[in-house]
Amino acid sequence: MPRVTALMPCYNAAEFIGSTLDCLVAQTWPNLEILIGDDCSTDETPRIVARFAQEHPNVRVILRDRNMGWLKNSNDLMSQAGGELMFFAFHDDLVAPDYVEKLAGALQRNRTAVMAFSDMVVTETDGTSQTWSFDVMDGVRSALNRGLVMCTLKPGWWVPNRGLFRAWAFRQIGGIKPNDKGEYSADWPWLLHMSLLGEFVRVPETLCWKFYKKGSLSKTWPYDKERRDALMRAGLAEIRSSRLGPVQKVVLVRYLEHKIAGRSVRPVFLKRLLRRLLRLPDSASGS
Numbered sequence: 001m002p003r004v005t006a007l008m009p010c011y012n013a014a015e016f017i018g019s020t021l022d023c024l025v026a027q028t029w030p031n032l033e034i035l036i037g038d039d040c041s042t043d044e045t046p047r048i049v050a051r052f053a054q055e056h057p058n059v060r061v062i063l064r065d066r067n068m069g070w071l072k073n074s075n076d077l078m079s080q081a082g083g084e085l086m087f088f089a090f091h092d093d094l095v096a097p098d099y100v101e102k103l104a105g106a107l108q109r110n111r112t113a114v115m116a117f118s119d120m121v122v123t124e125t126d127g128t129s130q131t132w133s134f135d136v137m138d139g140v141r142s143a144l145n146r147g148l149v150m151c152t153l154k155p156g157w158w159v160p161n162r163g164l165f166r167a168w169a170f171r172q173i174g175g176i177k178p179n180d181k182g183e184y185s186a187d188w189p190w191l192l193h194m195s196l197l198g199e200f201v202r203v204p205e206t207l208c209w210k211f212y213k214k215g216s217l218s219k220t221w222p223y224d225k226e227r228r229d230a231l232m233r234a235g236l237a238e239i240r241s242s243r244l245g246p247v248q249k250v251v252l253v254r255y256l257e258h259k260i261a262g263r264s265v266r267p268v269f270l271k272r273l274l275r276r277l278l279r280l281p282d283s284a285s286g287s
Contacts (some may be wrong), residue, residue, distance in 0.1 A: 003029045004086070007078060008090070009026075027100045033081070040063075047113045079170075092210060117161075119131060135202055137195070144199075157188060157191065179227075192239070196238075
């Protein structure tokens with residue numbers, strides 16, 4: 001059984017982190033490492049995780065000497081993880097006892113896949129809940145097509161970030177990076193690059209539950225065109241640094257450049273672009 005590392009970057013999480021930790025130790029997957037990075041919390045979080053680590057030998061706690069922010073905290077945890085597979089165990093998420101078992105099994109059955117994830121239920125700060133299912137990647141085997149799916153920023157694009165991924169993908173991508181406006185939705189360029197490395201496998205059942213709190217980081221971000229464009233530029237950088245072929249890179253780059261410029265991108269545009277790049281006659285069939 002491959003070793004799996006649960007990555008828990010946390011900050012002032014005393015209200016909810018105990019439930020998340022209980023979910024992790026209840027996992028049916030026996031080869032599990034739990035790695036916690038406390039980012040200088042000012043509440044009871046350091047004491048809660050320290051006591052938890054004393055009770056469970058597979059738990060390791062890293063106490064930061066300065067606040068790093070969730071990106072640097074997460075990247076450092078990934079760099080110290082010992083697992084072949086990893087997943088983010090955010091302190092406001094709960095997972096089913098067989099979460100790791102089912103997602104790790106999906107990756108074992110599909111060696112070309114880089115990530116496996118499930119459906120999830122999201123509970124907002126007002127108590128309302130919604131089930132999210134990101135099924136548009138099901139069976140998409142082409143790296144170019146997976147990239148195009150991620151570039152559309154379809155609703156629920158963030159769901160795969162609650163899944164298991166292969167450790168070598170982190171090393172190849174180089175971690176989650178900020179954009180020129182900060183940490184806003186930085187998991188999207190990360191997932192975009194991840195989609196260029198291998199298939200995404202969806203396990204079609206609910207194995208994860210997210211509970212937003214009033215202080216949840218993503219609830220503090222302003223959602224405006226300036227930050228969205230910064231996010232698109234970060235996506236361009238990930239595409240250019242990837243190992244895609246030059247033709248595939250040009251298609252994805254042009255696609256995002258059109259989105260930044262506010263121009264619609266129709267399928268016929270992509271087909272014509274591919275024909276031109278491949279020097280095919282106009283009568284040739286697109287792909």
